[in-house]
Structure formats: C-alpha cells, structure tokens
Amino acid sequence: MKTIDARGQICPKPLIMTKKALKNARQNESLQIILDNETAVQNVTRFLQDNGQEVSVHKKDHLHYIAVNAKEELPDGIEAEAYCDTGTTKNESPVMLFKQNKMGHGPEALGTILMTAFINTLPEITLKPQKLIFVNSGIFLTLTDSDTLEALKTLEKSGTDILVCGTCLDFFNKKNQLAVGKVSNMHDILEYLTLAAKVIYP
Amino acid sequence: MSNQNKILFSYFIFPSIHTVLKAEKLLKSHAVSHTIVPVPKAISSNCGVAVRVQPDEAIVLQATALLDKHQLKYKHYQNIKA
Known part of the structure; x- marks a missing residue:
C-alpha cells in the first residue's frame, strides 16, 4: 500500500x-x-x-x-x-424561495413582468438552482395559466426540484391547477432552506 | 449549458417597459405564443425586457401585424441566440 x-x-x-x-x-x-x-x-x-x-x-x-x-x-x-473550488457542486447550487408572484415591491405590472423575465431566463444560466420553492402568492407561478410554466417545466426536466406550498394552494383553492413540481410542506421547506449553502429570494 | 442556448429566436424590442406591457397584453389576448425575457446581450447591454417568439414566419407575421395595428413602436431582430 x-x-x-x-x-x-x-x-x-x-x-x-x-x-x-x-x-x-x-x-x-x-x-x-x-x-x-x-x-x-x-x-x-x-x-x-x-x-x-x-x-x-x-x-x-x-x-x-x-x-x-x-x-x-x-x-x-x-x-x-x-x-x-466548491462552488459548482450540486449542494452548493442555490435554493430559490419565491415569496410572491412578483419581483420586488412597486407597481404590480412591473413586478409581474420582472418575475416572468427572471424565471424565463433561469433555464439558460450555468449553475442551475437545486430547488425552487414557491410559497404564498408565489404559487401562482406554478399554475396552469402561468406565463412561467414552460421555463419551470424545462428546469424540472433538467433536474431542479420544484416544491409548492400545499397550505398556500389550499388557501387560494388552486390545488387542481398545479401544473409543475410537487406539493410540499413546511417541514420539507424548512429543511431545504436550512441545508442550503445559499438561498436567493427573487 | 442547455440546448436552448443554441436555438435561434426572433425578438421584439420596445422603446420603453410601458410599451412592452402593452405589447404583452395584446399578444396574450390574441393567443400569439411568446415569452417574456431579458433583452439578449447581443442586441443591447442595457437592462431591458423583450418579447421572444419562435422563429416561425406565421407567428412573426401575426405578431408584427398586431403591433402595427395598435401602432406600437418596436424593433424586430431575427435569428438571435437565446
């Protein structure tokens, strides 16, 4: 030896x-x-x-x-x-938490179009996020009539986990309109956020 | 890198974000398939939002006809990499 x-x-x-x-x-x-x-x-x-x-x-x-x-x-x-360099491993890739269906605070139309452009660009970036988590009004981005659905489906196919808050779907009565990702709960969401090396709030 | 990077798209660039919002509403209400994306770096390094469509002649014609009809100012770029 x-x-x-x-x-x-x-x-x-x-x-x-x-x-x-x-x-x-x-x-x-x-x-x-x-x-x-x-x-x-x-x-x-x-x-x-x-x-x-x-x-x-x-x-x-x-x-x-x-x-x-x-x-x-x-x-x-x-x-x-x-x-x-540990920056390129799967575990180091970011988790993104979508707390609303708009980006930033301000006029709704602007926030909506910014969020749409943001998500539609995600499939093209080099270091793909490991997980996308959608809570509160963020869940609207994952529904059948969402402008960001195609991009989210592309990301899911290329290995990004998409988790959607079940309580939120329930609150907005949108469970039957979920079109991408899987329904998740606070236990899992909290676990993923605390384990993540980097969390991005778009 | 995803394969999407190699696909060539057709882009519409507008003079302001307000025109983008109008154009988006218009295209959506007429079911013209399109995607909202940031302006590709190849077109401009300014921060901006663009409307991207498949490089399909029928879709491009439909979009330009609609934008012209509503007198929205735009620039059209063909065959740009995503």
Whole structure:
C-alpha cells in the first residue's frame, strides 16, 4: 500500500499529490492519503468519487485517512485543482424561495413582468438552482395559466426540484391547477432552506 | 449549458417597459405564443425586457401585424441566440 502524506498541505497540493499517485498506481493498488483538515478531505474525496474511485474515509487522532483502490484509470486532462473550488457542486447550487408572484415591491405590472423575465431566463444560466420553492402568492407561478410554466417545466426536466406550498394552494383553492413540481410542506421547506449553502429570494 | 442556448429566436424590442406591457397584453389576448425575457446581450447591454417568439414566419407575421395595428413602436431582430 502506498501512502500519500499530505498533512499540512493546502489546496490544491493534496489534490495534485493524489492525482499523481493515482496516475502512477497499478490496477487495484491501494492508496492511503493522510490529511489533517476537513476541507482537504472533502475536496479529495469529491475528486476521487467524481472520477470513479471507491473511497473510504476514517478519522483517528485528528488525522483523516482516505483509502482508495486504484480502480479506474484517470481520464486525461482532469483538473484536480478545480476541486479546490466548491462552488459548482450540486449542494452548493442555490435554493430559490419565491415569496410572491412578483419581483420586488412597486407597481404590480412591473413586478409581474420582472418575475416572468427572471424565471424565463433561469433555464439558460450555468449553475442551475437545486430547488425552487414557491410559497404564498408565489404559487401562482406554478399554475396552469402561468406565463412561467414552460421555463419551470424545462428546469424540472433538467433536474431542479420544484416544491409548492400545499397550505398556500389550499388557501387560494388552486390545488387542481398545479401544473409543475410537487406539493410540499413546511417541514420539507424548512429543511431545504436550512441545508442550503445559499438561498436567493427573487 | 442547455440546448436552448443554441436555438435561434426572433425578438421584439420596445422603446420603453410601458410599451412592452402593452405589447404583452395584446399578444396574450390574441393567443400569439411568446415569452417574456431579458433583452439578449447581443442586441443591447442595457437592462431591458423583450418579447421572444419562435422563429416561425406565421407567428412573426401575426405578431408584427398586431403591433402595427395598435401602432406600437418596436424593433424586430431575427435569428438571435437565446
């Protein structure tokens, strides 16, 4: 077993050391990476898993040990350094909470058209939101006659979760007009908001 | 990036947001299929809202006829990337 001692190294060094060791490893050779900080563990683990490696992590006396069997060959051109940046993983992608069907405070017509343009542009942005949550009058954006329905359906197809407040649908008596997403409740909504690294209120 | 980025659309740009609102109402009431989007950067870097339609001749004609009839000022751009 080969050991890569990356203690005291800061990103991207542990990633580069891991990549190099993996490149030089024989098929099924086991490697152990020793790290002393949580962030490095997460970055290296993510790098390995994204590249088809099976990883097990354990912690002992303030040190982290990542064990990996050199299973898959690393594709050429993998940028290990990119894994220092955590801004592009699914968990880091934003959750958006729509508290009303308009954007901002002011004339209704303006707020409505701004919100429509906002949602219609969402399918085209690079980092897609992981979840869209609709509460209060925000639920009107998800109904059969909404101008934003097509964009929301496109987002849902490409993996964005769409959650619509059930109490709100009930209040406005619009349950049978829901055209996208799934009915949700305060338990789930609160859970997603607190777990999100970033919440955007359009 | 989604495939949508590669689709070419037809855009209508108006002199003010008030005209956009009028145009939207008009197109909606005549069931002309359209989408409200921000003005593409290729057209203008100013903040603005545009009406986007499929690059289908029939839809474009229907839209222009309606806007002309109601004397709304607009600029029409064909084949612009979303």
